[in-house]
Amino acid sequence: MTEALLDVKNLVTSFRTADGDLTAVREVSFSVEQGETLCIVGESGCGKSITSLSVMQLLPKNGKIKSGSIQFNGQELTDLTDEEMRQLRGNEIAIIFQEPMTALNPVFTIGFQIREPLKIHEGLSKKAAHQKGIELLKQVGIPSPEKRMNQYPHELSGGMRQRVMIAIALACNPKLLIADEPTTALDVTIQSQILDLIDDLKKRFNMGVVMITHDMGVVAEVADRVMVMYSGEKIEEADVETIFNHPQHPYTKGLLQSVPNVDDKEHHLEPIPGSLPSLKENISGCRFYDRCEFATEKCRTQSPPKFEASEGHVVRCWLQEESTDERKSSYS
Amino acid sequence: MSENQAILKLDQLNKHFPVRGGLLKRVQNHVYAVNDVSIEVDEGDSVGIVGESGCGKSTLGRTILRLEEPTSGEIWFKGENITDLSERKLKKFKHDMQMIFQDPFASLDPRQRIGDTIEEPFVIYTNLSARERKEKAIKLLREVGLDETHYYKYPHQFSGGQRQRIGIARAIALNPEMIVCDEAVSALDVSVQAQVIKLLKELQDEYDLTYLFISHDLGVVRHFCNKVLVMYLGNMVEWAPVDELFDNPIHPYTEALLSAIPRPVPGNKREKIQLRGDLPSPSDPPTGCPFHTRCPIATEVCRQVKPEWREVTPNHFVACHERG
Secondary structure, three states: OOOOOEEEEEEEEEEEEOOEEEEEEEEEEEEEOOOOEEEEEOOOOOOHHHHHHHHHOOOOOOEEEEEEEEEEOOEEHHHOOHHHHHHHEOOOEEEEOOOHHHHOOOOOOHHHHHHHHHHHHHOOOHHHHHHHHHHHHHHOOOOOHHHHHOOOHHHOOHHHHHHHHHHHHHOOOOOEEEEEOOOOOOOHHHHHHHHHHHHHHHHHHOOEEEEEEOOHHHHHHHOOEEEEEEOOEEEEEEEHHHHHHOOOOHHHHHHHHOOOOOOOOOOOOOOOOOOOOOOOOOOOOOOOHHHOOOOOHHHHHOOOOOEEEEOOEEEOOOOHHHHOOOOEOOOO | OOOOOEEEEEEEEEEEEEEEEOOOOEEEEEEEEEEEEOOEEEOOOEEEEEOOOOOOHHHHHHHHOOOOOOOEEEEEEOOEEOOOOOHHHHHHHHOOEEEEOOOOOOOOOOOOOHHHHHHHHHHHHOOOOHHHHHHHHHHHHHHOOOOHHHHHOOHHHOOHHHHHHHHHHHHHOOOOOEEEEEOOOOOOOHHHHHHHHHHHHHHHHHHOOEEEEEOOOHHHHHHHOOEEEEEEOOEEEEEEEHHHHHHOOOOHHHHHHHHHOOOOOOOOOOOOOOOOOOOOOOOOOOOOOOOOOOOOOOOHHHHHOOOOOEEEEOOEEEOOOOOO
């Protein structure tokens, strides 16, 4: 196995709020290799965005990484100072957010915003950065890039803005790209263009990609490996075929059941009853307990450990206990 | 033919918004949001209205409910022309037509108890006593999967899915015959979305509702609807029964739209039809066929002449020069 590009171990992130400390990410571990796409899926509030913000160390003021380690290229990110982290951000690790209108600065031109990382991280002159900027816009498929450099974000359409975001993110050839719901706000026709673009650039530059999404269709399209999160915990992880064809955790199964399939009109929509537990709730057992149809007494009282259903397929559910002969996963 | 009477009939419906500008705020241009839409909706139908953002699908829904005044054309509801009815006469029909909005956060008054929100239609449209209203409101809450305790709560105490249920309870309060759902499930998580779709279906069976289901999610439309209207830049593109449209799409735009949907099947490398570019501006629509700027099979005719609306096979309508 090659050295992982990003290796997150037992990450715990919590927020200080009026109601006390809320733990948003609970002991989450995952890794991403070069040229690999890891999809983090789950419903809103499951901690998928907070996980990515923790990696970038862009948590809001009241958020804090409580414990765990984040290794990027062998370097421990949690030990870095703000200044050292700033050197990495936008340079080696880049992030794309869901809403490009809020991520782009409305009072600066596209050109200014795309030159900025090039000047800071690559030390290019304004003129050289301008040239490179035009090239980058061309690379992400923006027509007449010279003109766009002098335009403001509001003059572009949603899909175009997202392309600009991607161009800025890729400006310094990052080794790792984190994309937080990059296509959720876009129409399907534009979404498919953007997904193809990210995939194409990934292959060309051998980037590692962490894609955060709630859309199982997007997952099937782009992922190599999938990590399913529920209420702050990683509950299942496997390669994409295994997740779709042999899901083990009842939540993953439920999630797949509730996605309408356009090609299959007979597909029976089966909603998962109930809703996510509040982060405030102190649950000693499995966090999915009260929505799970297979729940037993053990699930209520004891939190399930990680079981390895097959090679590289990690499931956090007591149902796995029998099938794996209590062979606890060595993966952690 | 009283059995299968059209509950809603649109005839050449147009909605153009004036764009004002300049010193004197003169009308300089128009946004052509809805152009010549003519369809018939039968009782008990669930009609999906799909298209990219900005294609006029929401404006169409709002115009049908007369929340926007149509620029020209006619709206027939239950055999009566409601296009020019006065506010007062329209009130009678508003009973029968309701709307569910996308954002359940924005459509509830944060300072009003849920009970009061649900009772409001009874206050406006009926003479029920306070006790009767409360009884009815609680019954409605139960119907949408909530319970009596929720009656006294405020909107912020609910999750997104629950708020959407409240929106539904309010919409069905007056036993309407038709409900316009404007992206009603788009803001919800998939597991909750499936719950709400199931609820809408159950209510339809129980009350013989007709839905106009405006959505950009074609997967949901395939499951929920029995007829689909595809719109592009305010124009009708294709109109067919749901299976016909998904299995035999005719218009190249419909084809592209269907092929762009990410399928939840890994390793399924389909040939995707990539559309070039973005949606043109609806205030400056292209000449000829509105789709010709992005169409892979456009010819000279498409650039100049607007295609006619034709019935290609029974009940399958399309506007395209090249196909059908």
